[in-house]
Amino acid sequence: MTPPMKRDPICGMTVNPATALHAERDGETHFFCGDDCLQQFLNATAASQRAGPCVIVIFGASGDLTKRKLLPALCNLVAGGLLSEDFAIIGVGRTEWSGNDFRQQMREAIAEFATQKMDPALWTNIEQRMRYCSGSYTDPETYQRLSTMLEESNAKQHTSGNALFYLSVPPISFAPIAQQLHASGLLKEVPPVWRRLVIEKPFGHDLASARELNATLSASLAESQIFRIDHYLLVFRLGNSMIEPVWNRTFIDHVEITAAESIGIEGRAAFYETAGAFRDMMQTHMLMLLALITMEPPASLSGEAVRNEKAKLLEAIRIPKPEDVMRDTVRGQYGPGEIAGKPIDGYAEEPGVSLGSTVETFAAAKLWIDNWRWAGVPFYLRTGKRLA
Ligand SMILES: NC(=O)c1ccc[n+]([C@@H]2O[C@H](COP(=O)([O-])OP(=O)(O)OC[C@H]3O[C@@H](n4cnc5c(N)ncnc54)[C@H](OP(=O)(O)O)[C@@H]3O)[C@@H](O)[C@H]2O)c1
Structure with missing residues (x-):
């Protein structure tokens, strides 16, 4: 037809x-x-979708995520006209860089990691709006200097007092930074001025620490100011009229979600030894992916509407009984081998991994969602390093 x-x-x-x-x-x-x-x-x-004026403040600006993902993503937003013309970027970190050092480091990072060819004029425009604030995350003086830089950005780049604080630091620093931002008055919103805090995963390392972090954040910010981010995910399903009518237990026998990484731990043993695949990937990226593909369509694509639907879905996941855990989950660790013809060390031989470490680099779990749409459909989630 x-x-x-x-x-x-x-x-x-x-x-x-x-x-x-x-x-x-x-x-x-x-x-x-x-x-x-x-x-x-x-x-x-x-x-029509362009964001309003604001300063983007990145804590952990000397780190891996900033140069690989955050700066390239900001450059793409500027190139696509999605960021306001009135924006500024402030990097914060303990690394003793000057503003020039920061700009130079980010220039090199963009040359290496940009996902599209960078127009030199565009980069000059971005670079002129970049500042760097060096200091300890727990020292109130760092936040006084940051406050001065926010005022400068406001005056020079007309950022209307709006600021987004992006915590691209190890999780141990999330709570202290939120507390210091609060104590220095930098999270105070006087409408229409807004202040927001973006937190990278992992959000706590278990239920108790996640609750503790939530309580600390709630003492400093309103829920509408907090954005818990997983930078890998996209929504592709909603509004797809081909998929939606068959997206349920009547037409689907089972669902497999696999995140097979070819890379290993890339020198990040200090972090990975405390995490493992379940904490690093399963309770973050994989559960979010599961929620996005299985939640009910939200009334709108506003942050709150999507968050509510994701929360409902996560609540509908059956909590396994202790005796089911052994049957329905698998843990493994990669050994030495070859990828694309190159010899690869096993996890145990990676620098920084403790002797006899049993930290899992592979995790698999079978889950059930007890709601009308998905009752009786098993979901198989798998993730691992050095798999692809
Ligand atoms: N890289 C990724 O692709 C990726 C993927 C998923 C999630 N994440 C999450 O994103 C955040 C940042 O990742 P990243 O890879 O950029 O981390 P990172 O390179 O290990 O750390 C970022 C920066 O934080 C500061 N830092 C390091 N150790 C610290 C400590 N013990 N106490 C306080 N500050 C410390 C350092 O800056 P200064 O020394 O200058 O302060 C460092 O440059 C983390 O929460 C991570 O779990 C990253």
């Missing part, structure tokens, strides 16, 4: 959806007669 013709929203021409260029907006697919109309549509979409 031939699909009905569609109207190009820019020029009004009738187009064949089977062959036309297309783009998504708000869960709806739009079709275009050619590249010019598509580009006009994308530009208009970018302008």
Whole structure:
């Protein structure tokens, strides 16, 4: 059957959806007669979705995540017109860098990790808006200097007093930084000015520590100011009219989700020895992925609506009885071998791994979701390093 013709929203021409260029907006697919109309549509979409003025403050700015992911992502947002023209970036860290050192380090990082070719003029624009604040995360003076830099950014880059604090530091520093930000008054919102805190995973290392961290954060911030981030995930399912009608227990026998990494621990033994695959991947990325693909469609794509649906879904996961854990979970550790013809050390031989370590680099679990949509469908989650 031939699909009905569609109207190009820019020029009004009738187009064949089977062959036309297309783009998504708000869960709806739009079709275009050619590249010019598509580009006009994308530009208009970018302008309508552009964030307001703000300063992005990155704690742990000398770290791996900042250079590999955060800075390249910010550059992409600027290139795509999705960040306000009135933005600034402040890096914070114990590393004693000057502003120039920070800009130089980030320039090198962008050359290595940018996901698209960087226009030199664009980088110059970004670089001029970057500052660096050096100091201990527990020293109130660091926050006084940060406060001065926020005022400078406000005056020079017209950031309207808005600030987003991104904690790209090891979890041990989450609570002290939130407490110091609160004590120095930097989290205070006087509408329309907003202040937000973004926390990387892992959020605690077990239930008790996650609750403790939540309690500390709640003492310093309103829930609407806290963003618990997992930077790997995308929502692809919602609004897909092909998938949604069959996305339930009537049509699906079982679901397998596999995150097979080819890399090992990449020199991060100090972190990995305290985490393992269950804490590093399963209770974070894998459960979030599970929630995003199985939750009920939220009323809107607002943070709160999505969070509520994810929470409902997570609550519906059956908590295994102790006797089921041995049957329904698997742990393993990679040994020496070869990947793409290259010899690879086993986990036990990686620098920094303790002698006889039993930390798991592979984790698998079978889970059940006890709700109407998924009752009786087993979910198999698997993740591991040096698997692909
Ligand atoms: N890298 C990734 O792809 C990735 C993936 C998932 C999640 N994450 C999460 O994102 C956060 C940052 O990751 P990352 O890989 O960038 O971490 P990282 O490189 O180990 O640390 C980031 C920065 O934090 C500071 N830091 C290191 N150890 C510290 C300590 N013991 N106490 C206080 N500050 C310390 C260091 O900056 P200064 O010495 O200059 O203060 C360091 O440059 C972590 O919570 C991590 O779990 C990262």
